[in-house]
Amino acid sequence: MAGKWVRMVTAQTPTNIAVIKYWGKRDEALILPVNDSISVTLDPAHLCTTTTVAVSPSFDQDRMWLNGKEISLAGGRFQSCLREIRSRACDVEDEEKGIKIAKKDWENLHLHIASYNNFPTAAGLASSAAGFACLVFALAKLMNAKEDQSQLSAIARQGSGSACRSLYGGFVKWIMGKDEDGRDSLAVQLADEKHWDDLVIIIAVVSSRQKETSSTSGMRETVETSLLLKHRAKEIVPKRIVQMEEAIKNRDFASFAQLTCTDSNQFHAVCLDTSPPIFYMNDTSHRIISVVEKWNRSEGVPQVAYTFDAGPNAVMIARDRKAASLLLQRLLFHFPPNADTDLNSYIIGDKSILQDAGIQKKEDVDALPPPSKIKDDIPSHKFRGDVSYFICTRPGRGPVLLSDKSQALLNPETGLPK
């Protein structure tokens, strides 16, 4: 393995949104949850992490850069992932470059890792899920580990619980498992992204000045203090998981939406049942719930599901493109952009939904009439600037390797960020 070579692998991994939530650990170190959870993988074209991992005999320590800035790898979660994946490394031979790495060499070789999110890390959009999933997936390829996606998910889980669900596209279940060592706490794919490709996802990134409680410490406090969580994990979630699997299998949007909204609301109720109580949603989140609930009720059948993670951002899942464009009209009516924000940066991702909604320019937003069906029920208030921006997306695929060298984040000669 002597020489000056650098061997690199680049991968791209999606983020995911839980429709049956993970909240609470039964083992903090191994990250073992108190209940199963189910998520939808989001299209990596709009929300993903790209990670390049490199190995070279010339590296003298493990180093990592996130969005161009060097970060410490000393944390227990990084160390767990690195240890687990190193122990599964196999022989690697790259004839073209004349590189030969024997299984035993991996213990002494150091790594460089560069990671980049195509969305703002601070926006509270599960960047750790995509990040740890990408790290583990890329390292497994670099080290020629033979583990399948489910086994890799059990390693990514030790970086961040929700990361295990980002090893697959489409609809994913994290099985909580029973073993004490966590080997059976892993993700499986329920259906791929093509199974239900009518769905359209709109995320409202809600403006917030409040410093939120992290998921990790929030769920620790919930486990310590909430009786409602015990009831949820034991009595409610097991039944909901079965119903949600059925709804996904049958593309039954009414059930899917009802379960998604109820489970999000119960997760936030559990946060409120924590001592001291945790508030993740704010007034804007509540207004969005109200817009969706009233519209769904006026239509008779659900058009849109909403769900909120550990923050105020709303993730809305519309039954089809028609519902998504009507939803966008409603959202833009109530939450128009600030005067200094242009429409192009206010709606990002799949902008074709905007065209479907008949909106080309900012004046079209100002000209939107009050949503007719709900006109009589709620005052047509406008909350300008309360949403930072919207992301239009859809269910997406799982991790992929990027073979195009130009997409690597590390220089192939030096192994340092480009």
Ligand code: DP6
């Ligand atoms: C509300 O996976 O971020 O998004 O395992 O401590 O890293 P750790 O927590 P994390 O928690 C995610 C919680 C959630 C619900 C979910 O994604 O299921």
